[in-house]
Amino acid sequence: xxxxxxxxxxxxxxxxxxxxxxxxxxxxxxxxxxxxxxxxxxxxxxxxxxxxxxxxxxxxxxxxxxxxxxxxxxxxxxxxxxxxxxxxxxxxxxxxxxxxxxxxxxxxxxxxxxxxxxxxxxxxxxxxxxxxxxxxxxxxxxxxxxxxxxxxxxxxxxxxxxxxxxxxxxxxxxxxxxxxxxxxxxxxxxxxxxxxxxxxxxxxxxxxxxxxxxxxxxxxxxxxxxxxxxxxxxxxxxxxxxxxxxxxxxxxxxxxxxxxxxxxxxxxxxxxxxxxxxxxxxxxxxxxxxxxxxxxxxxxxxxxxxxxxxxxxxxxxxxxxxxxxxxxxxxxxxxxxxxxxx
Ligand code: KG4
Ligand code: ZN
Numbered sequence: 001x002x003x004x005x006x007x008x009x010x011x012x013x014x015x016x017x018x019x020x021x022x023x024x025x026x027x028x029x030x031x032x033x034x035x036x037x038x039x040x041x042x043x044x045x046x047x048x049x050x051x052x053x054x055x056x057x058x059x060x061x062x063x064x065x066x067x068x069x070x071x072x073x074x075x076x077x078x079x080x081x082x083x084x085x086x087x088x089x090x091x092x093x094x095x096x097x098x099x100x101x102x103x104x105x106x107x108x109x110x111x112x113x114x115x116x117x118x119x120x121x122x123x124x125x126x127x128x129x130x131x132x133x134x135x136x137x138x139x140x141x142x143x144x145x146x147x148x149x150x151x152x153x154x155x156x157x158x159x160x161x162x163x164x165x166x167x168x169x170x171x172x173x174x175x176x177x178x179x180x181x182x183x184x185x186x187x188x189x190x191x192x193x194x195x196x197x198x199x200x201x202x203x204x205x206x207x208x209x210x211x212x213x214x215x216x217x218x219x220x221x222x223x224x225x226x227x228x229x230x231x232x233x234x235x236x237x238x239x240x241x242x243x244x245x246x247x248x249x250x251x252x253x254x255x256x257x258x259x260x261x262x263x264x265x266x267x268x269x270x271x272x273x274x275x276x277x278x279x280x281x282x283x284x285x286x287x288x289x290x291x292x293x294x295x296x297x298x299x300x301x302x303x304x305x306x307x308x309x310x311x312x313x314x315x316x317x318x319x320x321x322x323x324x325x326x327x328x329x330x331x332x333x334x335x336x337x338x339x340x341x342x
Pocket of ligand 1: 015141142143144145168169170172173184185186187190276277278280281282307308309
């Protein structure tokens with residue numbers, strides 16, 4: 001008898017996006033995200049407000065995902081949710097919801113590591129995505145993380161390098177905030193940079209040994225530079241906004257590109273997959289593609305809807321766990337600093 005492909009309901013609530021998706025086998029049937037506009041007024045995510053917003057959004061988002069996929073709760077094979085890393089209060093809302101529903105429906109529960117999910121989007125069955133081969137280099141660039149990861153299979157992921165302080169997306173957001181741009185400023189900087197000169201202003205690129213990166217130095221350099229310039233000309237930021245965005249973006253992207261070059265050369269890796277919100281950035285996409293044609297690499301960049309936080313990424317990771325019957329239990333704790341592992 002042929003087994004039908006499993007139908008997984010996936011829930012993601014690690015930060016400030018409440019998301020639900022339905023995946024059938026490796027195909028996404030629905031991928032719904034409710035953004036939390038409340039944080040814009042504060043220029044960054046306020047953890048307590050994020051958990052409250054998840055509580056009010058999770059039921060409608062799950063309903064929307066089921067409706068869009070045209071399935072009912074009784075059709076679901078398993079429920080997947082983000083166990084960590086992330087904001088603890090936010091994670092708890094998703095895990096409590098997922099655990100209750102799995103218990104009520106008496107179906108398996110699958111906890112997922114958010115960072116693994118960001119990379120596993122490349123295994124979604126979709127005409128726009130070419131399934132990766134192993135070993136490959138995973139690059140996770142998001143608001144909370146910046147990592148270089150060696151993938152030997154879907155769950156054998158070894159972190160080769162990481163940020164020692166701020167994440168790349170955090171640096172985009174903090175520089176943007178200082179320039180008066182709304183949160184999250186990464187996409188705004190990307191847009192304004194298109195009209196600017198990336199070499200108009202220069203900021204330091206740290207020279208760290210190994211594969212680790214650091215973003216707090218360049219963030220502080222930008223903030224100090226802006227303060228100095230504003231003392232001479234109070235309109236400095238407004239009158240140089242496009243050039244500032246282009247120069248800051250160029251520097252932030254160069255920092256990670258330098259490490260990608262080093263690790264691919266030293267570890268003899270020629271296939272790179274990129275995940276996380278900053279994978280939507282046009283500079284990183286263009287530069288990686290240019291480097292790929294020069295160096296003979298293949299680079300996979302996810303479709304935009306799978307870059308920033310979404311539940312499809314949790315669904316595809318759960319699909320692979322389901323194949324191995326690797327289930328969780330009601331007593332699994334949410335973990336703000338969850339490490340990689342099966
Ligand atoms: O993966 P994500 O949605 O959340 C985390 O897991 O952190 O990433 C959000 C980050 C934010 O810092 C946001 O500014 C950044 O991704 N981002 C971008 C772009 N789109 C989103 N940064 C630069 N350029 C973009 N186009
Ligand atoms: Zn993320």
